[in-house]
Amino acid sequence: MTSLGKKYIMAVTGLILVGFVIGHMLGNLQMFLHPDWMNAYAYKLQNLPYGLLWIVRLGLLAAVVAHIVTAVLLVLENKRARPQGYSVNATLQASFASKTMRYTGLILIAFIVFHILHFTVRATHADVTAAYYALTPIAGVATMHGSADMAGKLVPDVFSMVAVGFSAQFWYVSVFYIIAMALLFLHLSHGISSMFQSLGLRNKTWRLRLDRAALIIAIALFIGFASIPAVSLLGLLPYQEMVNTGVTVPTALTQP
Amino acid sequence: MKLDSKIPEGPLAQKWTNAKFNYKLVNPANKRRYSVIVVGSGLAGGAAAATLGELGYNVKCFCYQDSPRRAHSIAAQGGINAAKNYQNDGDSIFRLFYDTIKGGDFRSREANVYRLAEVSVDIIDQCVASGVPFAREYGGMLANRSFGGAQVSRTFYARGQTGQQLLLGAYQSLSRQIALGQVKMYNRHEMLDVVKVDGVAKGIITRNMVTGKIDRWAADVVVLATGGYSTVYFLSTNAAGCNVTAAWRAHKRGAGFANPCFTQIHPTCIPQEGEHQSKLTLMSESLRNDGRVWVPKKAEDCAKNPNDIPEDARDYFLERKYPSFGNLAPRDISSRAAKEVCDEGRGVGAAIAGVRRGVYLDFADSIKRLGKNVIAERYGNLFDMYENITGENAYERPMRIYPAPHYTMGGLWVDYNLMTTVPGLFAAGEANYSDHGANRLGASALMQGLADGYFVLPYTISNYLATIPLGQAGKIDPNGPDFEEAENNVRSMTDKMMSIKGKTSPRSVHIELGKIMWDNCGMARSKESLTDAIARIGQLRERFWNDVCIPGEADNINIELERAGRVADHLEFAELMCYDALDRDESCGGHFRLEHQTEDGEAVRHDDQYGHVSVWEFNGVGKAPVKHIEPLEYENVQLGVRSYK
Amino acid sequence: MSAKTLNLTLRVWRQKKPEAAGQFVTYKIDKISPDSSFLEMMDLLNEQLIEQGDEPVAFDHDCREGICGMCSMTINGVPHGKNRLQTTCQLHMRSFSDGDTITIEPFRAKPFPVMRDLVVDRTPLDSIIQSGGYITQRVGSAEDANAVPISKTIADKAMDAAACIGCGACVAVCPNASAMLFTSAKMSQLNMLPQGKPEKDRRALHMVQAMDDNGFGNCTNIGECEAACPVGISLDFIAMMNRDYAVAKVKKIFSGAA
Known part of the structure; x- marks a missing residue:
């Protein structure tokens, strides 16, 4: 594949992943609302028809894998193209973020693996698992995704799972998440504008606009994502009192 | 030496048409059997190689730079003339022809100049078609400007980088032919000799500048498009690598050298700052459209800040002496006027050897009239360049300029077909003497280079090749005795230079030669100065050959060996230049003999005695060359005194 | 036109042949006019080297007016030196200070092999x-x-x-x-x-x-x-x-x- 072909893959998969993280963050922000919001939302996602959940998951996995594999190929080729560096190093206008994409990317891979183990597979902390399985009835608060019709239904308590996962006892988890989100910020502050460049959809006027938009989106994502572990860590969620720590879990429950 | 100019029959305007019709042709299927060597990849060489390759000939092209795109044509700033009359201002082929003849002070051949004017229109079409981004008006049509003493706007331009854009256009066409295998390009190869077999040019000897390998190359025809010889002055606007070697060694093989004393000193260059200097930088002549040239009236004001010198203490000497052309007077005239005021001790800027050599080019009035933005838009890149080099801001303080050696009108003598006196050896572009007489007008060098390369050589070379029997085409044996002799000649010169191991660096000899030439055979020449120069050049040459120092080996990149070879040739060529200047006992264009001037310092020509081309035949190093004459006949123009008053 | 001159230390990449190993060699050069260009400074360095019986530093250059593209050199880590919109030949010594150490390397890239010293292909x-x-x-x-x-x-x-x-x-x-x-x-x-x-x-x-x-x-x-x-x-x-x-x-x- 040509150099530009690889760049298109980076850009297109990057675009998919940015779209995903924006949606993911908006979903996550429901942590600041009544637990019905998060729990009903999670329940509906888990129970999408036609196996859509797995289709999306596999799609994302493919995007991530393609993004990483292509990045590795690019890095290797680039190393080959410049086997010897300079004895004096200087930077003219490249941003810190743009020069550290490979490092921020690498740490983000580690983060994604941990994050999936943490909240999707729930294999890292027993307390997190317990909070998830402490089924909770939907109270029937009116939400955007219509949880009123689910009133009384028992669903996994994702709200509590997250709150527990980021609680003070696991402070290091929250800290890791916040650091990872800072790296995501760096990665995207270059990546979002850069993908338009790679796809040939940028010029001098739009470079400035896209650079700004990228910065705004990256900041918004950082605040949006990092606010959850931060607030949870401090125990300041608006519905903090509704967190079920999972201590009283009925043990025989199965996943819905 | 026989000088047959081969001017075609017929009235002036019909000559080129007649010639093209009478030229012999090579059958398309047979073209690939003929081989052509082109030395030089500038406008003339690059365009010729590309076009001959496109026609189907087997072309080899050589240049000393690392890429054909670096040839010094690239540095031309101002523009290219063409008699398109897009401005509806009365231009025509005849007017361009006439201006060029007159601008050349009536020392060029009518038929050649007319052909140049004729094909000028095709050049613009060709360049646009090949992607040259000439400046345009909002309506999408090509823009023009007036340039260098012309009364019509016929100059096409691409910002201040016209030469670059035209050269890259030719380079791109050349690249296409290289990719097609029609042209083989040899970068970093320096031509060191021409090989003649039975009196006919059949090849060249080169040195591979990376490995030091001496190679023989055989071909049916050899084209030299190797540029001019301004570097004989050391300090010039030419590239550091420009040299006379190819032309000079062809001359030593029998090619007549025409009018070597006709050199153009360009008026608008940045003055020399100190002894360290390696070259002078030209600022486009277009600056004179909006700048006013002056020096202080009194010598004691010269060290003052120019902004503190009141209006009535300034001498706008071009406006004073040439009221109708003013600051736009032709190059030779403006240069000489600047020299004159500096000789009077009224120059400005750094004093070199006790004399300030610089005059002001002042934009204050234009900035007041048009605003700084307009000036910045027109000349911003030049002002930036000036600041890069001098560290001064020309928006706030007048620029300092001084004339510098720029272009050389003289060159290898060629007939109408651009063939030298050696059969099979052609010369094109600045390397020949053909079109500019004693002075070249602005924006004409690019025109001539491309005319020769795109539109003249393809016809005349085909005509020449058609005389070679098909059975002999491409069958020259590079192992023959003539090639052997030429290679040995090159080798022995290299060995000799390498073996001296003296104390003098080639650069220092070049600097010294440059000073001799600039002082004695520069903007003003006299019998005394030239006689003195010839003697001193001989001494310097002797010192060079006894004491030159070239470190390193010959079989590697060796920048001093390259330089030494070029300096050695300049040391011989400079003498020829002085002989020619001494012989031409008149003032004419760029050649100003102090003995021949009017009371107010204007040049005086002697058409009756010197209305001819002086063609010199090599007669051995250190020996006076033999002069031959090609008389110039003017049937279509009236010889007049060039007046720009 | 300033009268002050510069005394400099140059760390120059020297490499005899494409396949040979290269290394930095340090040279001292004195009394450089701030009005001289970088390449003129290199010319003077070479004159000094010839005088000492050393081989001059090979470098590419031609037009010396910023248009032919032949000059190269990476100066203190930046191709053509630190000034924006300038080629090496247009860089003048007034951009440096007395006592500076200047590191001069060839352009580095796999497709641009070093041929000698600062000359690359x-x-x-x-x-x-x-x-x-x-x-x-x-x-x-x-x-x-x-x-x-x-x-x-x-x-x-x-x-x-x-x-x-x-x-x-x-x-x-x-x-x-x-x-x-x-x-x-x-x-x-x-x-x-x-x-x-x-x-x-x-x-x-x-x-x-x-x-x-x-x-x-x-x-x-x-x-x-x-x-x-x-x-x-x-x-x-x-x-x-x-x-x-x-x-x-x-x-x-x-x-x-x-």
Whole structure:
């Protein structure tokens, strides 16, 4: 594949992943609302028809894998193209973020693996698992995704799972998440504008606009994502009192 | 030496048409059997190689730079003339022809100049078609400007980088032919000799500048498009690598050298700052459209800040002496006027050897009239360049300029077909003497280079090749005795230079030669100065050959060996230049003999005695060359005194 | 015109042959006029070396007025030195201070092997042009130059791209030794002009292929090339190349031809 072909893959998969993280963050922000919001939302996602959940998951996995594999190929080729560096190093206008994409990317891979183990597979902390399985009835608060019709239904308590996962006892988890989100910020502050460049959809006027938009989106994502572990860590969620720590879990429950 | 100019029959305007019709042709299927060597990849060489390759000939092209795109044509700033009359201002082929003849002070051949004017229109079409981004008006049509003493706007331009854009256009066409295998390009190869077999040019000897390998190359025809010889002055606007070697060694093989004393000193260059200097930088002549040239009236004001010198203490000497052309007077005239005021001790800027050599080019009035933005838009890149080099801001303080050696009108003598006196050896572009007489007008060098390369050589070379029997085409044996002799000649010169191991660096000899030439055979020449120069050049040459120092080996990149070879040739060529200047006992264009001037310092020509081309035949190093004459006949123009008053 | 002169320490990369190992050698040079250009300073260094019986430092240069693109050198880590919009030959010593140590290295990139000292081989740039950086057009076949109007905007933009001097600083400064700025400048110039349109797709496909085949690296959109470019070629042209190539590629996938 040509150099530009690889760049298109980076850009297109990057675009998919940015779209995903924006949606993911908006979903996550429901942590600041009544637990019905998060729990009903999670329940509906888990129970999408036609196996859509797995289709999306596999799609994302493919995007991530393609993004990483292509990045590795690019890095290797680039190393080959410049086997010897300079004895004096200087930077003219490249941003810190743009020069550290490979490092921020690498740490983000580690983060994604941990994050999936943490909240999707729930294999890292027993307390997190317990909070998830402490089924909770939907109270029937009116939400955007219509949880009123689910009133009384028992669903996994994702709200509590997250709150527990980021609680003070696991402070290091929250800290890791916040650091990872800072790296995501760096990665995207270059990546979002850069993908338009790679796809040939940028010029001098739009470079400035896209650079700004990228910065705004990256900041918004950082605040949006990092606010959850931060607030949870401090125990300041608006519905903090509704967190079920999972201590009283009925043990025989199965996943819905 | 026989000088047959081969001017075609017929009235002036019909000559080129007649010639093209009478030229012999090579059958398309047979073209690939003929081989052509082109030395030089500038406008003339690059365009010729590309076009001959496109026609189907087997072309080899050589240049000393690392890429054909670096040839010094690239540095031309101002523009290219063409008699398109897009401005509806009365231009025509005849007017361009006439201006060029007159601008050349009536020392060029009518038929050649007319052909140049004729094909000028095709050049613009060709360049646009090949992607040259000439400046345009909002309506999408090509823009023009007036340039260098012309009364019509016929100059096409691409910002201040016209030469670059035209050269890259030719380079791109050349690249296409290289990719097609029609042209083989040899970068970093320096031509060191021409090989003649039975009196006919059949090849060249080169040195591979990376490995030091001496190679023989055989071909049916050899084209030299190797540029001019301004570097004989050391300090010039030419590239550091420009040299006379190819032309000079062809001359030593029998090619007549025409009018070597006709050199153009360009008026608008940045003055020399100190002894360290390696070259002078030209600022486009277009600056004179909006700048006013002056020096202080009194010598004691010269060290003052120019902004503190009141209006009535300034001498706008071009406006004073040439009221109708003013600051736009032709190059030779403006240069000489600047020299004159500096000789009077009224120059400005750094004093070199006790004399300030610089005059002001002042934009204050234009900035007041048009605003700084307009000036910045027109000349911003030049002002930036000036600041890069001098560290001064020309928006706030007048620029300092001084004339510098720029272009050389003289060159290898060629007939109408651009063939030298050696059969099979052609010369094109600045390397020949053909079109500019004693002075070249602005924006004409690019025109001539491309005319020769795109539109003249393809016809005349085909005509020449058609005389070679098909059975002999491409069958020259590079192992023959003539090639052997030429290679040995090159080798022995290299060995000799390498073996001296003296104390003098080639650069220092070049600097010294440059000073001799600039002082004695520069903007003003006299019998005394030239006689003195010839003697001193001989001494310097002797010192060079006894004491030159070239470190390193010959079989590697060796920048001093390259330089030494070029300096050695300049040391011989400079003498020829002085002989020619001494012989031409008149003032004419760029050649100003102090003995021949009017009371107010204007040049005086002697058409009756010197209305001819002086063609010199090599007669051995250190020996006076033999002069031959090609008389110039003017049937279509009236010889007049060039007046720009 | 200042009277003060500079005394400098130069760390210069010396390498006798392409296959030989190179190393830095330190030289002292005194009394350099601030008005001299960087290359004139190198000339004087060489004169000094010759006098000492050493071999001069080989470096590429020609026009010495910033247009031919032949001078190279990486000065203190930056191709053509720290000043923006300047080639090495236009860099003057007044940009340095007395007592400075200046590190001078050749352009570094796999496709630009060092041939001697500071001289590198940049012919891969030529082969990119040979692959499609031209308009296929026969001499003599052109119509009148004003037959096809070209808007001033397009003509100016094409000129912005065409200003490239082919020095290779973009490659040298790029941590990936990418030639995208160089390639895109020529491609965009020709693709923008009506005369270049007929072979636009072909040009895009071939030039990118040639760029890859010559071993240049990939673009990571960091913009160092734009900053190092002595004539200010914009990153926009890389975006244009990316677009032109994508269009050409898609067309090729569907039509099978290019």
